[in-house]
Amino acid sequence: MSDAYIALADGRVLEARCRAPGRTRGELVFTTAYTGYEESLTDPSYEEQVLTFSYPLIGNYGVRADRFESGRVHPRAAIAREFTDSVATWLESEGVPAIDHIETRDLVTSIREEGAMKCGIAAGEDATPEDAKAELADCKAMSDHVDIGSQVTTPEQTTHLGDGSYDVALIDCGAKGSIISSLNERGADVHVLSCEASADDVREVAPDVLFISNGPGDPANFTNAQSLVEEFAGELPIAGICLGQQIVARAFGGDTEKMSFGHRGVNQPVRDLDSGRVVMTTQNHGYTVSDPGELSVKQINVNDDTAEGLASEDLGIITRQYHPEANPGPHDSLDFFDDVLAMADENEPVATAD
Numbered sequence: 001m002s003d004a005y006i007a008l009a010d011g012r013v014l015e016a017r018c019r020a021p022g023r024t025r026g027e028l029v030f031t032t033a034y035t036g037y038e039e040s041l042t043d044p045s046y047e048e049q050v051l052t053f054s055y056p057l058i059g060n061y062g063v064r065a066d067r068f069e070s071g072r073v074h075p076r077a078a079i080a081r082e083f084t085d086s087v088a089t090w091l092e093s094e095g096v097p098a099i100d101h102i103e104t105r106d107l108v109t110s111i112r113e114e115g116a117m118k119c120g121i122a123a124g125e126d127a128t129p130e131d132a133k134a135e136l137a138d139c140k141a142m143s144d145h146v147d148i149g150s151q152v153t154t155p156e157q158t159t160h161l162g163d164g165s166y167d168v169a170l171i172d173c174g175a176k177g178s179i180i181s182s183l184n185e186r187g188a189d190v191h192v193l194s195c196e197a198s199a200d201d202v203r204e205v206a207p208d209v210l211f212i213s214n215g216p217g218d219p220a221n222f223t224n225a226q227s228l229v230e231e232f233a234g235e236l237p238i239a240g241i242c243l244g245q246q247i248v249a250r251a252f253g254g255d256t257e258k259m260s261f262g263h264r265g266v267n268q269p270v271r272d273l274d275s276g277r278v279v280m281t282t283q284n285h286g287y288t289v290s291d292p293g294e295l296s297v298k299q300i301n302v303n304d305d306t307a308e309g310l311a312s313e314d315l316g317i318i319t320r321q322y323h324p325e326a327n328p329g330p331h332d333s334l335d336f337f338d339d340v341l342a343m344a345d346e347n348e349p350v351a352t353a354d
């Protein structure tokens with residue numbers, strides 16, 4: 001007798017082993033990352049999703065809090081072929097259901113063929129297939145989570161000090177901690193503002209750069225962050241990562257669309273169209289910029305040509321669809337943060353002779 005079940009939107013109910021009990025639901029996605037499970041599980045971009053690891057053994061180097069990207073686990077549940085006890089114990093202590101001893105090759109193939117799909121999970125001694133189906137019945141489409149930003153944004157404004165060389169206003173749509181530390185390491189003081197912050201809140205921190213973070217869900221639901229980009233366009237340099245790129249594109253007349261199963265992993269190849277250079281990147285997204293609007297596409301995904309980097313030199317804008325902060329992942333693209341701060345240098349008001 002199994003003690004865990006997952007009900008899929010395609011009608012199947014699969015049996016598994018309970019590693020952390022509970023009932024839950026979410027959008028079923030997979031990552032091919034073979035490392036970085038602590039970072040992925042604490043990445044706010046996974047809010048309202050159920051994360052399947054295609055790599056078969058998850059937890060083989062333990063769980064260490066200094067690798068966390070935020071204060072809690074964000075996926076609603078986690079699935080692997082095999083979780084070690086350390087990961088299972090951690091997820092149980094966080095109240096996040098985890099299941100393993102499931103054929104993840106089959107699960108991942110279904111997601112590849114049918115797309116990211118709703119699912120329901122029931123795990124624990126008295127779990128039944130009907131419980132999993134009841135969870136599935138209550139599962140909302142990702143774009144219907146209209147307030148998802150409020151689930152992940154900072155409850156209050158905070159400042160993380162670099163050495164005072166720059167001030168960055170980071171609009172927190174579910175920011176990963178290593179975006180903040182990547183900026184701090186380069187001398188920037190980072191003011192973390194709610195995704196519902198007003199233009200006055202932004203002005204109050206006198207930023208050199210407006211930075212829109214990564215985050216969960218449909219970028220179309222982040223209308224306030226989009227309006228901030230519209231407000232400061234041409235006045236401040238603007239940068240964005242992942243959800244940030246999507247929001248910036250929408251602010252400049254562009255559009256986004258849902259992908260079938262998205263990009264989640266640590267070996268996504270990206271080509272820079274000016275230099276021809278290809279870098280390996282970390283990715284975690286289910287939407288893509290289908291129309292860059294007034295911005296230019298500067299980088300593309302080698303596998304499917306989707307937009308990976310946008311820019312406008314005139315307006316002082318650069319964005320990335322992937323995760324240059326690289327936690328987890330290859331460090332090929334950390335220079336993005338240097339490029340962002342270089343925009344702030346160029347934006348210095350020209351001294352006038354008196």
Ligand SMILES: NC(=O)CC[C@H](N)C(=O)O
Pocket residue numbers: 045213214215216217218219241242243244284285286287288
């Ligand atoms: N990592 C992210 O910022 C993800 C962005 C967006 N939620 C998507 O799925 O495409």
